[in-house]
Every structure is written in C-alpha cells, then in structure tokens.
Amino acid sequence: MSVKFLCPYCDQEFVTKMVLGDHIKSAHSDIIESAKESIGYTFCDACNQVPYCGIKVYVKDGRIIRLDSWENYPNSPLCSKGFATLQRQYHPQRLGYPLKRTTPKSLPDPRFVRISWEEAYNTIVSKMKEIREKYGPEAVLFYCGDPKEMRPAVSRLATVFGSPNFGTESSTCFRAAALASQLMFGLIVLGNPPTRDTKTVLIWGTNPAWSRPFDMPKLFDAKEKGAMFIVIDTRRTPVADKLADLHLQPRPGTDDALALGMMNVIIERKLYDKEFVENWTYGFEALEEYVKGFTPEKVEEITWVPSDKIVAAAELFATNKPGTLMAGVSTLTHTTNAVQTVRAILTLVALTGNFDIPGGVTVPTYPLPFRSHDMGDPDFIMEKKKIEMKNKRVDKDYFPVWAEIVHEQIQVNLLPEYVREGKIKMAILFGANVTIWPQFQEYQEALKNMEFVVAVDYFYRPWTHNYVDIVLPAATNYERFEPFIWFGRKIYVRKPVVKPYLEAKTDWQIVFDLAVRLGYVEEFWGGDTKKGLDFILQKAGVTIDEIPIPDGKVIPPPGPEEYKKYEKGLLRKDGKPGFPTPTGKVEIWSTILEKYGYDPLPVYKEPEESPRSKPDLAQRYPLILITGSRVPMYTHSKWRELSWLRDLMPYPVVNINPEDAEKRGIREGDLVMVENAHGKIRVHAHITYLVPPGVVDVSHGWAMIPEAHVNLLIPRVFDPISGFPTYKAVLCEVYKA
Amino acid sequence: MARYGFIINLDRCVGCHTCTLACRVWTYEKNEDCWNTVLEFNSHVEKRVIWIPYVCVQVRDPVCILGQQPPPCVRNCPSMARVYGDLDDPADPAGKIMARGEARPLPSETDKPRAYYIGRLPKDIEAQLPEPSKVLPRKYIPLLHIPP
Numbered sequence: 001m002s003v004k005f006l007c008p009y010c011d012q013e014f015v016t017k018m019v020l021g022d023h024i025k026s027a028h029s030d031i032i033e034s035a036k037e038s039i040g041y042t043f044c045d046a047c048n049q050v051p052y053c054g055i056k057v058y059v060k061d062g063r064i065i066r067l068d069s070w071e072n073y074p075n076s077p078l079c080s081k082g083f084a085t086l087q088r089q090y091h092p093q094r095l096g097y098p099l100k101r102t103t104p105k106s107l108p109d110p111r112f113v114r115i116s117w118e119e120a121y122n123t124i125v126s127k128m129k130e131i132r133e134k135y136g137p138e139a140v141l142f143y144c145g146d147p148k149e150m151r152p153a154v155s156r157l158a159t160v161f162g163s164p165n166f167g168t169e170s171s172t173c174f175r176a177a178a179l180a181s182q183l184m185f186g187l188i189v190l191g192n193p194p195t196r197d198t199k200t201v202l203i204w205g206t207n208p209a210w211s212r213p214f215d216m217p218k219l220f221d222a223k224e225k226g227a228m229f230i231v232i233d234t235r236r237t238p239v240a241d242k243l244a245d246l247h248l249q250p251r252p253g254t255d256d257a258l259a260l261g262m263m264n265v266i267i268e269r270k271l272y273d274k275e276f277v278e279n280w281t282y283g284f285e286a287l288e289e290y291v292k293g294f295t296p297e298k299v300e301e302i303t304w305v306p307s308d309k310i311v312a313a314a315e316l317f318a319t320n321k322p323g324t325l326m327a328g329v330s331t332l333t334h335t336t337n338a339v340q341t342v343r344a345i346l347t348l349v350a351l352t353g354n355f356d357i358p359g360g361v362t363v364p365t366y367p368l369p370f371r372s373h374d375m376g377d378p379d380f381i382m383e384k385k386k387i388e389m390k391n392k393r394v395d396k397d398y399f400p401v402w403a404e405i406v407h408e409q410i411q412v413n414l415l416p417e418y419v420r421e422g423k424i425k426m427a428i429l430f431g432a433n434v435t436i437w438p439q440f441q442e443y444q445e446a447l448k449n450m451e452f453v454v455a456v457d458y459f460y461r462p463w464t465h466n467y468v469d470i471v472l473p474a475a476t477n478y479e480r481f482e483p484f485i486w487f488g489r490k491i492y493v494r495k496p497v498v499k500p501y502l503e504a505k506t507d508w509q510i511v512f513d514l515a516v517r518l519g520y521v522e523e524f525w526g527g528d529t530k531k532g533l534d535f536i537l538q539k540a541g542v543t544i545d546e547i548p549i550p551d552g553k554v555i556p557p558p559g560p561e562e563y564k565k566y567e568k569g570l571l572r573k574d575g576k577p578g579f580p581t582p583t584g585k586v587e588i589w590s591t592i593l594e595k596y597g598y599d600p601l602p603v604y605k606e607p608e609e610s611p612r613s614k615p616d617l618a619q620r621y622p623l624i625l626i627t628g629s630r631v632p633m634y635t636h637s638k639w640r641e642l643s644w645l646r647d648l649m650p651y652p653v654v655n656i657n658p659e660d661a662e663k664r665g666i667r668e669g670d671l672v673m674v675e676n677a678h679g680k681i682r683v684h685a686h687i688t689y690l691v692p693p694g695v696v697d698v699s700h701g702w703a704m705i706p707e708a709h710v711n712l713l714i715p716r717v718f719d720p721i722s723g724f725p726t727y728k729a730v731l732c733e734v735y736k737a
Numbered sequence: 738m739a740r741y742g743f744i745i746n747l748d749r750c751v752g753c754h755t756c757t758l759a760c761r762v763w764t765y766e767k768n769e770d771c772w773n774t775v776l777e778f779n780s781h782v783e784k785r786v787i788w789i790p791y792v793c794v795q796v797r798d799p800v801c802i803l804g805q806q807p808p809p810c811v812r813n814c815p816s817m818a819r820v821y822g823d824l825d826d827p828a829d830p831a832g833k834i835m836a837r838g839e840a841r842p843l844p845s846e847t848d849k850p851r852a853y854y855i856g857r858l859p860k861d862i863e864a865q866l867p868e869p870s871k872v873l874p875r876k877y878i879p880l881l882h883i884p885p
Binding site: 065066067068069077078079080081083084086087090091092093209210213214216217220236238239241242632633640641642643644645646647648650658687688689690 | 748749751752753754755757758759761762763766777779780781784785786788809812813814815816817875878880881882883884
C-alpha cells in the first residue's frame, strides 16, 4: 500500500511529502504569502487634524486584523477614534455601490437603487454641463466636509470647471481664526505647542487631551521641565485640571473682553515689549486708549473671572518669557464676535514680544514649497484663476473681507440664501453633513431645491442623503494612497493596505474620473491621481515613488532655522523686513477691516444673546448653552455607527454642574428638556464639574436621534466678518422631561 | 518570581479612552471581552472630575499579545499615565516606582493586587470606587456589530 500526500489547495496527489512541499511552494505561493501577517501603514481620517496621525496596520488574508500607532512618527500615538476605524472598515452598512434616487425630491422617500459607475458618471457630467449652459459654471457648488484629504482635488476641479464656489466645513471651524491671524500678521499664526525653551504656555479655549491627544506628551514634558501653564477655558477640562497653574473660566463668548483686560494690565504696568511694539506693530496708540476701559474690575464684571486672576495671568504671560500660545480654532470663533476675539488674543502675543522667538509663537523658516491639504497647494488648486473669478463668488457681498483674504474657499454658511437667490443650482458634496449648521432644516430645504445634488460618503446618512440625487461610495483611508503628507520638511506617503470595499472608489479618483469625462484630460493627467500628486511634489524635487514607507523622506532645508524673521526680510515675498500686511506691521489696527467699514481694533462685543445683551430673555433662560465641544470618542457627527465607541457614550447628554442640577431636581441620567427661544430638545442629564454653574454643554452631532439635535437651539446669527455661527453663546433653560 | 502588573498615574489620566479602544482592537480577534475601562467620578470635595482606569490584571492575566513590547494600552497612552512591568524588580521601571512606596492598590481591591495607583485621589472618591470585577470586563462586541 502506498501512502499518498494530498495537496490541500488543489487535491493533487504526491508520493512524498517533499515533492508536495515543492509543489505548494511553486504552485500556491500566493496563498502561502497571504496567510502570513503583513504590515502596512496609512494615515488616519477619524478626526480632522492636518497633518494626519499614522496607523500601523496588520493584514492577514487580505483583511485588516489589528491596528497600532505608526512608530517613530510625529503625530503619535493614535486615539480611541483611530483604533475604532477598524470597525468602520468592516461595517455592514458601508456604501458599496453608486446609488440613484428614483422619486422626485419633493417626496420624503428617495427610493435609491443601485446603478453602475458609468451611469453615475454620465448622469453627473451631463448635469454639470447642463447647469453650466443654463446658469454659468459658478452655479455649481463644490463642497468638502470631512476628512480633508480630498480637498485639493475637488478644489482643482471647481477651478477648471470655472466655478469659484468651492467651500468646506472650514466655514464653521478654523478658517475664521486663520483669517483673524492673516488680518494681523499677514500669516496664519495660531500658536504651537511648547518647545524646550518655553517658560509659559497659554492654552486658550482648547482641550488637546480630547482633540489632539498626540500633543499631550509635549505638554506633560514642558510641565515637568518647569514651564508655567495658564489655561483659559470655561470648562474644567482635563488639560485645565492636570496642567494649569492658573485656570481662568470666562463666561462663554467673553474671551475678547478677557484678552482686553489682560492687555490693560500689560499696558498700564508697562510690561509690554516696547521694542517690538514700537518697530513692528501698527495701531498701538489707539489700542492703548481703547483698553483703558477694560480694568480688571470691569472685566471681572463682564467675564466672571476674578480680577486678581486676570492680573496674575497677564503678568505671568508678559514677564515669564518666552511664552507660547495654543488657541482653540473653533471655540473662540463660535460667537458673534469671532474674528475680533481671535485678534484680541493674538494681540497679546504681539504686545508681549512672544512672536517668532525660540520657545515662543513661531512660523517655520523654510516650509516645504506647498500649502497644506486643508487649504490646497495654490498651484494645484489654481488659486490665481480663483482670484480672477472673484466676482462670481456667491459670498462676496455678504462677507467681503473673507472674499478678499480667503482665496481658496467661499463662506458656505449662507447656503440657503445662495439657493433662494438662484445663485447655486447644483452641488457636489464630499463627506457632507448638512445638520452641522444651525437650523439645519433650511439647509436640507436648500439641497432639496437645487436641480441636482451628488454626495460622496462612507455611509448612507439620511439627514443629508435623503435630499440628494446620487450617492457615491468612497474608499477609506485603508484603501487609498492619495494624498501624501508632511511634517516640517519630512514627507510621508502610504499605499492602500487592502482592496476597496465592493465598488468604492477613492475621492481623488472620483474627481479625476469626472474631470476626464468633462474633457479636462490634460489638467487631470489623464485621470492618473499619482501624477497629480507628483505635480505638487515636484516643487520639492521628489516623486511619490522616491519616498520610502514607513520612514518618510526629509528634504534638507536650505539653511538653519531663523528667528525674528521679520527683521531679516524672511516673511515678505519682496524680501523686505516686516510683515506681509498692507502696512508691513502687525496690524493691531487692521487697515483691511477699516476699508470694509468694520471696527479696525480688536474690540469687545457682547454676544448677540447673553445675560448682558438680553437680560429679559435671560430671566426666562438663565443658563448659557455651549455646544460643539469635543468628546474623546467621537469627532463631531462622526462614528456613531461604531459600537465600540457607542459603548463609551451611548447617547447625547447635557453636561450640567451639580449645583444647577440640584436646583432643578435633576439626577444623573434623567431625561431632560433643553429649551430656548429657538427650539426645544430632549437629552439625558450628565452631572459633572466639567462645566461651571450657569453654563451647560450639550452634545452635538447626534442627527440619528432627531429629538436630541442641538442645532435646533442655535439661531442663524453669524459673525459679521467671518460668517461663523454662534454655537457657543446662546441662552437656555433645562428641566426634567 | 516576577509579579507583572500595572502602575497608573492618576495625575496624568485625561480620560481619553485610548487604552480601552487599544484593548478592544488587540482582544476582539480572540473573541475576548475588553479588559480595560476608564471610570469618571465627580469629587464634590474638590469640585472636579477625576478619571480612574481599571485594568485587566485586577481580575485576570492580560489577553493581548505580549511580546517584548509594553501592552497596547500602555504604549498608546498619550499622557504616559501607565507602565507595565515586574512590580518586584527594582531594575524594572514599574518596580522602581513601587520601591518608592507611594503606589497603592484601589481600596476596593482584596488580595494580591497587581495594579497600583500613584497621584492624587480625592478622599470622597475612595469610598465610591467599585470592585474591579464589578466594572470589568467591558463585554465583547463583535467587529461587525451595529449599535442599536
């Protein structure tokens, strides 16, 4: 009897084990390879940081089995949301095919059916051409929500198509702060984490523990080395609790007054940097006069911050130099005085001479010659052409300062108005969620009233997609290679670690495919996204293929890091000393704001709705409502579909101080109503010292629980300069449901 | 004999839950529960919120893959609020902290503790702390599970 050896993969018989072994090695090498674990690397898109964090991915049999932090990578470690992207990758409800609605948009049930990519592309392209024919290319809105990776591609398509109306969710986050900084410095300067030279860290309206956890090692490190921390935050956040030597808790929406109060102390006591102020700022005398009214006592009355703390914080930041600033880019801008609030805080950096000194608030000397993906590289997005098309921007009459300074994107927040006025007829939306806006029903209505709307997403989200015509499935961060990223002068790239889910495609590929079908073959490199990225990278003299994974590649700088670059002519394009502003100085007095009739100084303005501006309303609604603040397990409206995260926070809450809860007979977990002049919602109560008495913090982003949607409580009132909504300063009352 | 365990720094835990998710990702493959959780308490005496991590060794041995590297919950903690090592070996970083004598187990823990805490624990919280077996594990959730 002869023993036979059966191949487990093809049932062929062999006489010896050795021959079978050779057969498997030669005929089935692919199977053997795939059964082994392999390691890949990608960027995380679970939140909205730019540049992105890094993920190390373990793959077996073509499936991702485990994740870890990308080692020796600048933004590290990963956070809870980053780890949960594994569950997102294999979520049974992910979109896998293009969908087309089969009912008119006037009907609530869209009855989507599966279509081919060919049909989807042809429909979209013919609609784009039709709209361009009928109303001009500017009637098509191009919009990117989250993540930010696809922005440059979408923006380029908008320009090539002839529409300056490209907008993003930065209409509600970051861009107003960046605009404020551009008005003052001519540069985007919003502070940075401490370095080893930093002696004082001013953290204003941000809680990196839950929004940028990868900054925590630097902060704890600075603390251990003896740096002093001033944390300014209405809430007692973990960062305030663990790091602050001084914690100031202003009433929401009065950070402008607090900054002016600190300036009052610094100027009255002559603690400011005279050399810097005299040589490099514009408008100091007017400021000096204006802040006289903001004595610590007066500011205590406005902000609820004890005057001795205002004095102590001002003295510390002005004298214990160098000091750096880490400022919240959305907290401080979610009021009706957004731009001026940030300008007031940045003025503190200028007055104290903390700009561009080692350990202070710095800008890189030799940044790589391309701009980050959230704004898009100017050459790639063809910014010059956008500026030429400025007159066709839908926001130019509403927000002229934004339209002048913010070349790369429009202010989208007045979408209902743009549609009602017949200016926008079609929209192409990537990762869009219309319920991010206050009174979001008006935005749903706007989508409904457009002639054609396309959405690209990972999941079907009815609160947005019920109002669109075509939904396309997007490939995730594990399935795409676009784009590359960089930290300082080090560039990182990735490769897809698994194949796209069903028929999902990468955002960049969708844009390039549409472009080619519209006839922009040359402008979009024949549809080859890699060539598109190489077009950006060539400015640094490299190509995608030359950058190793996971190590990345450093492009050596032309010289050493310099400080006080304004003295050396390193900040202006013309090489002259000074700042790239109209006066060449740091504009405390903004000549651009002056030109458009706004107050040129960083003035205090009471929020539109507050106990001081509406005392009668405050009788009825005595609590101040803030919303939009970060939680550790979600980013805004994202990832409620992941049970690993829902396990940690199953439903939306109102955070309420024990004192306020007791007064109202509210216990932990009670269902309560949060009501104000704009609406009424029902959420669970969470009793916590996170918020001070008099302030409640309501979870946002819970569109799947309609009766809990906090944006029903936010009015459509906007900062006049930037158009930012007032998510963080309205009045309300809370009572048991 | 080596006594492996955790030391957790309450002055550093910022309640970000990264440890819990790192644990999920490294245990679900084995159809295992998640053996890490972070509880939140109000200290009425100090008027502040405090986060208290609970770890696997308070109930059982680690289930994640342990090689030369520290466990996933340790190496991914952004504030370096925990270490894992031989508590009895003064040459080990964990043993070194133990040797200082400030680390203490949770008051609710009974015999042979393998998780010790350093940092400030407000007095009124101590009495509220549940036994580890009451809060661990966080039940297994399959990869493909959709929340209700």
